Amino acid sequence: MRPENLPRLGRVKAERWLFALVALNAVWATDLFVLGHGLTSGDLLTALGRLTGLYGALALVVQLVLVARVPFLESRLGMDRLTAWHRWSGFWVLWLVIAHVVFITLGYAHQDGSPVLAEVGTLVFHTEDVLKATIATALLVVVGVSSARRARRRLRYEGWHLLHLGAYLAVILGFLHQVSVGQDFVGSPIGRFYWWALYGLALAAVGLSRVALPLLRNFRHRLRVVAVHRESPDVVTVEIGGRDLHRLPARAGQFFLWRFSNRWWEAHPYSLSAMPDGYSLRITVKALGDGSAWLQGIRPGVRVLAEGPYGAFTGERRTRERVLLIAGGVGVTPIRALLEEFALAGDDIAVIYRGRDPVLTEEMTRIARWCRARFYVVTGPSNAVGRYGPMMGPRHLKSMVPDLRRRDVYVCGPPGMTDAVRGTLAELGLPDSQCHTERFAFAA
Missing domain, CATH: 2.40.30.10 (Translation factors)
Known part of the structure; x- marks a missing residue:
């Protein structure tokens, strides 16, 4: 096996381990629900309410792990991928929690023979710790709405981030609700141990990776x-x-x-x-x-x-000895750093820099000359057409780098440019395993 293939296998293994752990915990949560007579106690609506509540709690724990920026996961999968999964799972949390509220309310109303609105008042104001769960649900709804693309574009990052901190309060309030009234806590020692351990490990990951490690490093450096x-x-x-x-x-x-x-x-x-x-x-x-x-x-x-x-946009992703670096606009910064690292390693490098007002070109030209890399600067508007069609189209890329399919390709730039280049590389037959990109807008 080629040594440069080992880091990529590590990334694949990290992804598989993460999915396997999520699936295994879903099975455990379901098993605890069944052992707690979830399918036989009460009516079907109440049982569905309990089950969706458990899955919602599990999805919330998964969200904590994804946003914890645990070095083992982040360095292999990249923050862009973890952030995308965090956002996707967040909507599952919201819908599962809403389903939990709806099913539980309808189930209790059916058991008591009371109107649904009256049952809502009874649950919120006269049932132990349900008011905490109501506040937690409201906080999750606010976080979910603020994460919708249209709302996110209108919010400054600082305001959006402040709203998101409410999710941690929602986690704590939801857990307190689960501790006091959840059948998996009240009637099951195994369930209590499982959920305490799950929440404890997730919150510890956040505290260590997001707070303790940065503080330690800043104090040290x-x-x-x-x-x-x-x-x-x-x-x-x-x-x-x-x-x-x-x-x-x-x-x-x-x-x-x-x-x-x-x-x-x-x-x-x-x-x-x-x-x-x-x-x-x-x-x-x-x-x-x-x-x-x-x-x-x-x-x-x-x-x-x-x-x-x-970020996982590093030389560890390589699967080939030859490299093509493609930069667009301000995406040139990590490309310039990678060019320096690959040049010092004596690798076969080609570089394409696409931008209207390119910067760092003098430095990159000097490095390219030193390591004998091919360096192309493509300027002009994004719809510019050259001798072989669009400037970043298949024929132009092929003319600049004829052996493109024998290289690992690193692409960094605005999302539109990155997606277009990935499409072009796919059209040229470059395997996805040889194309490396990463979005650096961690809050998007």
Whole structure:
């Protein structure tokens, strides 16, 4: 087996293990429900209410694990994939919880022979800990609505993130409700142990990966801005120094969530624009929004808080000895870092940089000449047509890199450009296993 294939097998194994654990826990939850006489006690509506409640709780725990950014999973699967699964599972949580509320209310109303609205009042205000569950449900609905694409586009990240913190309160309130009235807790020691362990491990993963590890690393490395370089009127490169940076497990192609001391409440996902050398970290930022525009005027000496490194867009994904790097716009930053890493390894490299106002081209040209890589800069509008049709179409790519199918291809750029290039590569017959992309908008 080729050594470079081993990391990819690790990524596949991580995905399979995650799916297997979710499936196994679903089986356990169902088994505990059956052992608790879930199919024989009460009527069918109440039983469905209990079962959807258990599945909703399990899906909520899965969400916690996906958003915990556990290094083992994140480094193999990538934050973009984990975030997509987190978003998808979130809607399952919402629908399962709503189904739980509806079935339980209808079931109790049927058993008591009371009107549905009257039963709602009885459950919320006169049943132990149901008010907590009602608040938890309301919080989940708010989080779910704010995560809809239309709402998400209208919200600033800080506001959206603040709303999402309510999901942690919903987890705690829902768990307290489950502890006090859930039959899997009240009547089953095994069920109590299982759910306590499940919630405990999930919350511990969040606390360790999202809080303890970043605090430890920032205390150890004491990051500060050491230099600022202007690349263009709206692009700036920031060099960040600190202590013992050789102990930070960062690789070319990865990114951090950066916070700066005078705007610590804002977290920005910026990729490294140079290969980590153990002495400094470097980011290159274009003014695309309020946060990145503010960063254009940053000065040396500012304290930096960094969470990461994150991302699986690294050399560990490689399956071939030859590499093609394709960058679009500000997606050039991780590509530039990967070019440096592959150049130092003496690899066969080709680079295509697509952009209207390309930056870092002088650096990339210098590296390409040093390692004898083929470097193409494609400028002009996105609908530009050249000698062989569209500039990033199949014939043009084939003309620039005839041996494309024998290479691993790394693509980073705006979503539209990335999707179009992936389609072109598929049309040229490149296997999906040789095409590597990652979306760096962690909140999208």
